[in-house]
Amino acid sequence: MIPSTKCALLVLLASANAGLAATVNLDFSTASGLGAFSVDVAGQGSGTGETVSLTATLAPTITNNDLKSVPAGYDAIQSVFTASANNVTLSSHFGWSGSINLTGLDSKGNSYSLLVDLTYEENDFINVTADITDEIATGSGDDVTGDVRFAIWAGENGGGHRISGATNTFASGADNFSIVGSRTLNSSTASSSIGDDVGFILGFRDTPNGTLLIDNLNFSAELNETNTVDFTAVPEPTSTSLLGIATIGLLTRRKRS
Numbered sequence: 023m024i025p026s027t028k029c030a031l032l033v034l035l036a037s038a039n040a041g042l043a044a045t046v047n048l049d050f051s052t053a054s055g056l057g058a059f060s061v062d063v064a065g066q067g068s069g070t071g072e073t074v075s076l077t078a079t080l081a082p083t084i085t086n087n088d089l090k091s092v093p094a095g096y097d098a099i100q101s102v103f104t105a106s107a108n109n110v111t112l113s114s115h116f117g118w119s120g121s122i123n124l125t126g127l128d129s130k131g132n133s134y135s136l137l138v139d140l141t142y143e144e145n146d147f148i149n150v151t152a153d154i155t156d157e158i159a160t161g162s163g164d165d166v167t168g169d170v171r172f173a174i175w176a177g178e179n180g181g182g183h184r185i186s187g188a189t190n191t192f193a194s195g196a197d198n199f200s201i202v203g204s205r206t207l208n209s210s211t212a213s214s215s216i217g218d219d220v221g222f223i224l225g226f227r228d229t230p231n232g233t234l235l236i237d238n239l240n241f242s243a244e245l246n247e248t249n250t251v252d253f254t255a256v257p258e259p260t261s262t263s264l265l266g267i268a269t270i271g272l273l274t275r276r277k278r279s
Contacts, residue, residue, distance in 0.1 A: 044251060046124070046138050048220070048243040050116065056081050059124055061136060066253040069128030076124035076136050076251070082116040082221070085179050115179040116241065117221025131256045137249050140220045142177065142207050147244040149204040150174050150224055153237045154190075156197055164233035166192045171227045174203045177218035185212065186227065220245065 050057040056079045065072030118140045125135045156166040171189040175182045187203045203224075207215045220243065224236055 044136060044247050046136070046245045046247050048118075048241075048245060050082060050241045052239045057118060059122055059138060061124060061247075063126075063134060063136070063251050065128045065132075066134075067132055067255045068130040069132045072128050074126050074128045074134050076126040076134055078122050078124045080118060080122050082118050085115040085117070113223050113225040113236070115221060115223045117179060117219055119219040119221075133254045133256075135252045136247065138245065138247050139249065142215045142218050142220060143246045143248070144208050144216060146207045146215075146246055147204070148174070148176055148207065148222065149202070149242045150222060150240070151200070151202050152224055152239045154199045154201060155235050155237060156192060156233065165194065166197070166234060167194055168192060170234075172201050172203065173225055173227050174205070175223040175225065176205065176207060176212060176215045176221075178221055179223070181214065182218050182221070182223075183207070183212035183215040 044061045044063065046059055046061045048057055048059050058077070058079050060075060060077045062073050062075050064070075065074050120140055122138050122140060123135055124138060125133065127133055154172070156164055169189050169191050172187040174185045174187070176185060177183060185203055185205045187201060190197075190199045190201070205212055209216060222241055224239065226234065
């Protein structure tokens, strides 16, 4: 009976692959400074029927391209830059590279993990929101006037794919606008983003000179991950008891011998 008990325990301890690709959510804001990665997966084994959340956080690498001094009262990683036409190199780039491992436990203590490659894949989705202001201090010479069109560059610093947004008209004096930009990244709509490290720049096009502040910057993405979820079961209490009985049996046998 001892050999069969040992075999049963080995099966319970073995790792199994859940065999499911996943869509991973990434949420980042300059308020937190962290990228929050998450995905919900179906429970396996003794956790079947549960929804298990796998999570991890990772701060982006921030490249401040021609960043100006940030005024008091604003987050230090906000983008402040001198506006000019098609200025992909002038605003701040926020990026993630390599991979990150998302982990979680179900109510039974079974563990789950998903290794996420931090590159844009076909049909990933991104969304950017921010508040824009000029003339940060009255009479500072920061005033921007005229039509300003914003754009997002999805991809690596100095590259990726440009996603043009709406045009806003700046009048004399301080102006404030809230902007939103989103795009599904695929070979038809954003081919140069595919395969790039996950990242973005929020900048402006067709812009007269002046200084603009990007405030309350938020970025979210839905990343299609082709890796599968790994699942590792913990031994059931009854199996642990059986192991104890088996061990006692072995010791008793040795003592008698």
